[in-house]
Amino acid sequence: MVERSRSGKKPVGAVTRGTTNPNRLRRQDRWIAHTLARPLRLAAEPPVAVDLGYGAAPWTAVELYGRLARVRADVRVVGIEIEPDRVALAQRWARPPGLSFRRGGFEVPLDAGARPLLIRAANVLRQYDEEQVAAAWSLLCSRLAPGGLLVEGTCDEIGRRQVWVALGPEGPRTLTFAARLAGLERPSELAERLPKALIHRNVPGEPVHAFLRDFDRAWAAAAPYADFGVRQRWIATARALAADWPLTDGQSRWRLGELTLRWDAVAPRG
Structure with missing residues (x-):
């Protein structure tokens, strides 16, 4: 302890x-x-x-x-x-x-x-x-x-x-995902790198599981942008996610393969 x-x-x-x-x-x-x-x-x-x-x-x-x-x-x-x-x-x-x-x-x-x-x-x-x-x-x-x-x-x-x-x-503020985009098949591959407070919460019913599900869906929907490069696909994915999730960053950070959202949106339940 x-x-x-x-x-x-x-x-x-x-x-x-x-x-x-x-x-x-x-x-x-x-x-x-x-x-x-x-x-x-x-x-x-x-x-x-x-x-x-x-x-x-x-x-x-x-x-x-x-x-x-x-x-x-x-x-x-x-x-x-x-x-x-x-x-x-x-x-x-x-x-x-x-x-x-x-x-x-x-x-x-x-x-x-x-x-x-x-x-x-x-x-x-x-x-x-x-x-x-x-x-x-x-x-x-x-x-x-x-x-x-x-x-x-x-x-x-x-x-x-x-x-x-x-x-x-005062406590947790944000959660950030960052990746080398080349070779990334789907964003949920980042789940194995979740911090300890969340890694066991990637199960149905938990907010982080719902976020990763939506992350993958937005990534799949942005597949046509891959013709312009994986970076553009990531940016399009982030824009789509921003409609339903409280992202705190913008395109200048997305271009780097980052995405940050408020912690309270993915905090563990119970």
Whole structure:
């Protein structure tokens, strides 16, 4: 069970498998840099971002730092891992003060008074039980700075298919699907990458199941657009979905193989 550490010293959580590859989280990085661009630029102090559970190698933290630094040059990215050997290995990639690594878990240990504008936890909760997700979300969101964002979700081994939920201090806000469109036969193939809170809810009677059903139907109806490229087919699919589902993005994001909708439209029942 996910709980706060009583001592405040022992990391909260369990060691992940650690699977990682360069550019695995590029799609998430791109979305984060776009979504948080304004808060990053307006932050009075150098903003802090956390890559939680970066795995056996620190590629995702290194890449997140590079992409956020293009938006705000003095951003601070902290890679946090519960496994000490992984933290020790990562030190060779540290670039103080911009990029650093430390041991920790869901308690998100940072310097005194520091509150992150971003916590990204990719492929971390996948190994936990669904019943543990709410407590993990609550603990992580409690560490956010005002206006901060928690991004939690999963992806395949090389990042071609990803789904993530974005949460603010008040709770979940949106769900995003992102894919390399070449080779995608139907959008529901992304179901295997749903975050832990939803992956067992893809069954009749649940909103996420209804959404994926409509996603596939809109994709099939947009088949004629494939003559103009798979990107145009995805855009046409999103336009059709927008008639019945509360999408929060538009064509500029759809062109990238993304689609985001409000969380309350797909939240689990019961």
